[in-house]
Amino acid sequence: MRTLRSLALALFLLLSFHPQVLASEEDSQRDNASASEPPTQQLPSPTKLEAKAVRVIDGTTVEVSLSDGRRETVRFLQVHVPTGRSCTPKAVDLVKRMVLGKTVQLELDHPKRDGNGRLLAYVYVNGKSVQQALLNEGLAKVAPRPADGKYVDQYRVFEDHAKALEKGIWASSACKNEDRAKGSAEGKETGNNDHNPNNTLKQSKSGNSGGRLPKTGTQHPAHALIGAGILLIGLFIYRRTA
Template structure:
């Protein structure tokens, strides 16, 4: 029993010794520069004492004042060098305290600025704290796809680069007043809707989301999408501000239809923009023309017409039915007055282009009128 008891006691003693040694080593390495400095001063002391007691020079066989003193001077120099190597720099020593001091000043500045806003203008908070400024990353949901803006066409249409190709994107479920449609006048708030849309899509990272019910393209071949900028819905912003109405509900259910209807109702109740004139925004579109109607019709006629080798009326269609009208030639080239793109017979989008058609006999005529070939 005594042996067993002694064994247990010895085991704990060994553990205690190991713990002491580990902590001693940690302390030694964390304060090693202090030890080097102490040894350096001790070496200087022994170098002085060696003049009087040469026997202190234990390394020399012939213990003289010179050999003993010189040895300790050399040790002192070595320890001073080691102290210099291991000593922390001033920046490292005071980094934490400097940061805390700056943070405290920033906090005090923020506290003062809360009571006196005028001070904020002359003392920006960023200058107070020497910290790295963090940029907020905007994450893209998995159901949204990145796109690069090319051009804002009107209040509910944009052109983008999507998957390496230029695409025209028509906003799902919303409609804004017309300003560029051939054969129609410029409608009230059309320019305002265009400017609002342009401001939104130019303000950040552009992403597209597509509906899962199959509505991915309209009859003109344009992509149908929910459009976002920095994660904010462009459709919602247009509806809330009274620049758009909910429309084109062809294949319900739609993901955001009920939300859009609520946004539309809010703007309608506030009589914002398109809702400020009674009877202007209806279920079938917008009624009325802006004061620039005459100028708009003239501009529309110039855009729809094509000059060239004959009468312009021979090469432009009637926007009401979009029937082929260039019977005097064999070119039969279709131009879309909205997208300003022309399609040759045999092109995948040739038969899908059925409205807003401007007819051309040659590609040269189409390009001269400002149209570009379909990709």
Template sequence: MINAKRTIMAAGLSLLMLLATACSASGGENSPVAAAGSKATASATAAGSTPSTKENGKRIAAKVVRVVDGDTMKVSFADGGKVKEETIRLLLVDTPESVDPEKPVQPFALDASNYAKTMLTGKDVQLELDVSERDKYGRLLCYLYIGDHMFNELLLENGYARVAYIYPPNVKYVDQFRAIQKAAQQKGVNIWSVENYAQEDGYHESVVKGGATSSPKSAAPTTTPKPATTSKPPTTATSKPSVVYNSCKEANEAGAYNIKQGEPGYSAKLDGDGDGVACERR
């Protein structure tokens, strides 16, 4: 009888030990390790199901509806099956003002605006965003592409804009923009044709000859300067003009543009394309 009881007790103890071992091996859902694993899995799932809404370098197809200014346009594009219209502001560039109600039209502003209208109005373009999408006015900030060319760069290359409004983190192309600007400065084209007009803090109309501020035409008159008086007038049609310019920049600063062959100030070295007109206004 005693042996039978011992056998039953031994069997019971063995069963309890087996149950305890099984529970320990499986672990509970609320144990620290299991909970940590569940959180990690949930986090990974959530991250995978919520991709970034703006891929780096992705371009948006759009159409230019209207050019407001040299660096500001209205565009339309498809968004969620609907056509949406936005005002865009080109990043890292600044053209002279032509539509600011608080400022007169600045020299070369109409040139920049007309260039943008010719290049962009009604054209299919692409927009590339940087990190911050909008400015304080709610305008979409972007780099604009027309064909294979970035229009921001074309403005700089042709001397219609300066590098400006450099606000991190929207500085993706600032170094190459500065290199393009430097080349335009060395050529002395448009805004760089008047010394100290385009500066780090903006455009200074007061340095333009005559203090003209109403338009680029007044900033760069097309009339040629009068020849200096001499004791003897020229005796032949081939006599050298009495006004000599060492460069087109020097001529532009004196207000001379489109100097025709035979007129005071014309010289072959200033007529790069040999068409008989030197220091042509571009």
């Protein structure tokens, strides 16, 4: 009887504790996922305007062609790319890859234009936010104005995520580490031939197979052969007369 009671008590405790273990594991998985994946922004509803991006002016400004043929300059709302930093070209490249030659969706806000007459918009392509991409990669900052923009809270989350990962402008050397790593990788691919263009290929340890023979000591091998022949003839005549 004592054995049965002990088994029953152990089974009861196991069943009571099991759901708590599962819940703890699920919470841990959710925390890990949120830490490794960038947040996402809800899509605009409804989209106000569609246009084709025909030119990228800078990291936050593009020129678009509307359906009626009019051209408009569009300034990205709520973000700005710091000028004079090594990350600025990367921001321009990212925007070009995302929008150039493609149909973009423009979500307008109030006011619709800035002091230079440019349209102010949240820009999307294929359902992806261009502002979010810039912030997630650490290539832009949340603009201080307008302080009450509809997505400002979400944009600050994207910005904080890039800060935590020290990406782009938030890195200690602001994109320079990435440039240096890229240059190092390209150098490894091309090898040392660029530094020693006249050198022959290195020979393998087992012999000369797989590479060219090293250069001879003279640039006129025919002269060397003639000289060797004359020397052999002289030795032959000397032995005959000796």
